[in-house]
Amino acid sequence: MDTTTAVRTTARVFRPFHTFEGEGFPVRRPFPQPELPLVDPFLMVDQVGPHVLGPGEAKGTPPHPHRGFETVQYVIDGAVEDIDSDGRRRVVNRGEVQWLTAGSGLVNLTRPTPELLAEGGPQHVLQIWVNLPARLKATPPRVQYGSVPRDIPTVAAGDGAGELTVIAGSTHGVSGPFETHTPVLVVHARLAAGGRAEFAVPAGHNALLYVLSGTAATPDAELPDGHLALLARDGDRFAVSAPGGPAEVLVLAGDPIGEPVARTGPFVMNDAAGIRRAQLDYQRGLMGRIDV
Secondary structure (H helix, E strand, C coil), X not given: CCCCCCECCEEEEECCEEXXXXXXXXXXXXXXXXXXXXXXXXXXXXXXXXXXXXXXXXXXXXXXXXXXXXXXXXXXXXXXXXXXXXXXXXXXXXXXXXXXXXXXXXXEEEEECHHHHHHCEEEEEEEEEEECXXXXXXXXXXXXXXXXXXXXCEEEEECCCEEEEEEECEECCEECCCCCCCCEEEEEEEECCCCEEEEECCCCCEEEEEEEECCEEECCEEECCCCEEEECCCCCEEEEECCCCXXXXXXXXXXXCCCCCEEECCEEECCHHHHHHHHHHHHCCCCCCCCC
């Protein structure tokens, strides 16, 4: 096959599973799961909502550590407050992204804003975990913020096809604002009914499509709401469309790190010894503490 002009085929389609996180809020998770533990360099995608919460229903996460990877929190609707052991405290509002490089480790908590807790309201949040290579797992923690449209560009997918919010990487002539440690593409695609978007991707990069709402499709597979398509590495382009009504799709692509992955909860290292060190450092308070 001539991969210089080929559109990638669909290797497999996965259903998400439903679970609870933090203080008991529901999440929809396409991976990790037993049949798809990761899509290198991506470790996890969680979708919270979209739903409308009543007064007192909002929940968050208690203080918890991270080491060895990055978390990308994208608030599509609603607002959350983030606090970490390095002293940062910030409300992440609708249309904003927090890109946290945990690196050597820190403690973090996410909780509903007082307004959302008291009054209720809409909530729709994505959390994406991106691995770090071994040489960067001890990098100092760092947080980047960006908002749509001030920092994060939105570009037309095509004539009447919809629009693309480019969080990281470059596509359709625009680039996301976040400095990434490995090459990744992170896009929120809002496709109009009958719309189609196409993306260029190096032949060796992994690529996947996760349907946030509606029904989407690749050229050779239908993707109902909540389903994830893992694309084969058989071309330098891939495409997604909304053949019926409007659809929203999370588009991810990245250069595989290709290293062993050892993970336990909030720690992602390269071997069991690294996990044990992370656990011990956390117990000793070396990742800091949060007093709330």
